[in-house]
Amino acid sequence: MTNGGKTTLTNSLLRALPNCCVIHQDDFFKPQDQIAVGEDGFKQWDVLESLDMEAMLDTVQAWLSSPQKFARAHGVSVQPEASDTHILLLEGFLLYSYKPLVDLYSRRYFLTVPYEECKWRRSTRNYTVPDPPGLFDGHVWPMYQKYRQEMEANGVEVVYLDGMKSREELFREVLEDIQNSLLNRSQESAPSPARPARPQGPGRGCGHRTARPAASQPDSM
Ligand SMILES: Nc1ncnc2c1ncn2[C@@H]1O[C@H](COP(=O)(O)OP(=O)(O)O)[C@@H](O)[C@H]1O
Ligand SMILES: NC(=O)c1ccc[n+]([C@@H]2O[C@H](COP(=O)(O)O)[C@@H](O)[C@H]2O)c1
Numbered sequence: 001m002t003n004g005g006k007t008t009l010t011n012s013l014l015r016a017l018p019n020c021c022v023i024h025q026d027d028f029f030k031p032q033d034q035i036a037v038g039e040d041g042f043k044q045w046d047v048l049e050s051l052d053m054e055a056m057l058d059t060v061q062a063w064l065s066s067p068q069k070f071a072r073a074h075g076v077s078v079q080p081e082a083s084d085t086h087i088l089l090l091e092g093f094l095l096y097s098y099k100p101l102v103d104l105y106s107r108r109y110f111l112t113v114p115y116e117e118c119k120w121r122r123s124t125r126n127y128t129v130p131d132p133p134g135l136f137d138g139h140v141w142p143m144y145q146k147y148r149q150e151m152e153a154n155g156v157e158v159v160y161l162d163g164m165k166s167r168e169e170l171f172r173e174v175l176e177d178i179q180n181s182l183l184n185r186s187q188e189s190a191p192s193p194a195r196p197a198r199p200q201g202p203g204r205g206c207g208h209r210t211a212r213p214a215a216s217q218p219d220s221m
Helices: 006-015 053-065 067-073 115-123 135-153 167-188
Strands: 020-024 087-091 110-113 159-163
Touching: 006 020, 006 087, 006 110, 006 167, 020 053, 053 067, 067 167, 115 135, 159 167
Parallel strands: 020 087, 110 159
Antiparallel strands: none
16 A cells, blocks of 8 residues: 555565565656546546556566566676576555456565554655645545455455564565565475485485575566
């Protein structure tokens, strides 16, 4: 949701994860003169039609077709020791309402804060187009409720995160979850032990695992 803490969390993850790129949904708002004005008199910034989602999808597909090239083009230097891991973070307030994207994610997180907190945080923000008086209650909050209800009715599974937790706690929680998910993927893609087990060398199977996957498949979330 708006002001749940998405950008803050994304920036921390971006610094911590290897070969990690980000796409911000806010970069895909249509120009102001293409934003419809509703019967309520407000510019309808918080509806999916105000975003150029086709352009956002194209950007995701550019990453999918070559994460290495995408990373280089966006100034992310590929770490040789983790060159088989590529992660794409999508950050935005309407990510789970656009069908072509919904099934592409490997993990979906949803940061929430209570109404009062959201309204307060929003009042401290400076958007490129400032909120006119009454926008939060008249448009932003009702649209948040509408899209969230639709998402839940459509059975889109998300991991809810409590945006009232500290920045550090949220960062640790999600970083750990992503690392576990990378580990699981690497185990899934490891050869299955169908053949007779080879004798294990010293130390095998008892070392600490790292979050480095063997898969060459890129991971998006
Ligand atoms: N965990 C948190 N606890 C308290 N305030 C936070 C937290 N995360 C972000 N904020 C603050 O809330 C506001 C919105 O954060 P931001 O990350 O820009 O949200 P979003 O990208 O979801 O709109 C900012 O003022 C930010 O400093
Ligand atoms: N970036 C822009 O051009 C722009 C313009 C007007 C409103 N907004 C607001 O941005 C919000 C989404 O961004 P956050 O999730 O960062 O709050 C929407 O609620 C929308 O009302 C953005």
